[in-house]
Amino acid sequence: MKLLWRLLRGTPAYLWSGWGAGASLLLFVALWELGAGWYGPLILPDPLATFATLQGLIQSGAAWPELAVTARRALLGLLLAAGAGSALGLLAGLSMTASMMARPWVTLLLGMPPIAWLVLAMLWFGAGDGTPVFTVFVACLPVVFIGALQGTRTLDHHLKDMARAYRLPWRMRLCDLYLPHVAAYLFPAWITALGSSWKVAVMAELLATSDGVGAALAVTRSHLDTSASLAWICAVVGSLLVLEYALLEPVKRELERWRRAGA
């Protein structure tokens, strides 16, 4: 109840703080308009034409199913990566040996291009959901893993000693000691992973599946329909922005309320 009240009370201020972000987005749109005027509609359609095409896609009912399919794949892969990466990163962070062993693996996984994973995934999983979900999972896993690992390693040893002196059982150590600290590292990692999950999902669909935004982009490309391509891109980026600022950011603010205390 208290939480709900705090959220409601915080909403106007949060929305108000969006003006800066809104202004910078509009500036981007203005630059886009400038580019469109320069190159002409075949190369770069102007924003209004793009938004009109997008609206057409939405009204014809073509947009939602494709977006839903892509969202399902991206979010499923992300969820798996966030779950596995956070847990493994935390565990690895608890042990010096494990973190030292894990570092080169992470470099290896981060250095491996997603497109290489995609080729392997196509061989392993074929044309179903498995391919994009797996590719998203492998692309996001190291990002989340390294976030959790660093968070766990940087916990103040003074607080760890305190927890031992007061004989905190392992569940309390996890929930009251590690997680609140690690969250500060996990949230940015999750947000980065969210961004790459959509990118990788669309890429995987473009090459491997017959539905989803990626597949729709492949169709617009073969029709040389630049404005539809841009409309799909806008749809993906828009849903990403909504997910981050309507879901992850408020959760992060609520969990990290203590950071603003006394500042």
Added chain:
Amino acid sequence: MTTLQVRGLHHAYGPTPVLEGVHLDVPAGRIVALVGPSGCGKTTLLHLCAGLLAPQQGTIEQPFAPAALMFQQPRLLPWMSTLDNIALGLKAQGLGRAERHRRATEAALALELPAPSLAQFPAELSGGMQSRAALARALVLAPRLLLMDEPFGALDVGLRGQLHQLLLARQAAQGMAVLLITHDLMEAVRLADTVLVMAAAPGRIVARYAPPGAALARGDALVYRCAAELQQHPQVRAAFGLPGPAQEDMDGLDDTPTHGHWQPVAPAAHPAAARPSCG
């Protein structure tokens, strides 16, 4: 009588010996203060007593339960309200939410923490309030043994005096054993039944001093004189790296006898040497 017993304790970090042949007793209901210069191994000794480090050589018998430790810094969890921080040890014991909040509130109010501050995060409290919260977190467990590591070092004279009085009153009421670490001779003389003087490199106990009378009954004037007297002992001066005995410093002081009891501890100390006795 229940007694924390440390016998022949040696400890080293790698090749560097930190503690050598430490013997000490902290019986129930007594306050023992360890004074020594920075880096003489006091904190290591306390962490060994608290079980945060395993003894390498020698034995520590710690029969008190529960024991609570108060650190040099408050070490409150920054993401928890002050009340939840105070109740941390109770939560670890598996006490229900309502009951632990009730006890924590009681402990906090007894230490004169204002009620509104309990809902705030530690970062919103002043240093003095944070120290009170840390003390409340230790005392709410009703410990039989309280281990304290320079707990009031960062506070001003007034706050320190207040917390000393609160601690002494609580100790007298509950009869807990206290092992207090400090580098402040005055604090040691004010609070302790027995003051153990430590020297550094390697850390060892070089002398014992028993200030006169009961801690609660010692007035400021007596504490000043005892601290000055203690500081004149060659072993204390050597331990703290002060230049040799300075008789002229004493000339201006009131030289009424304090009846404090001084006893040097030989290098080959034996268990009996560190046993407290009234001066």
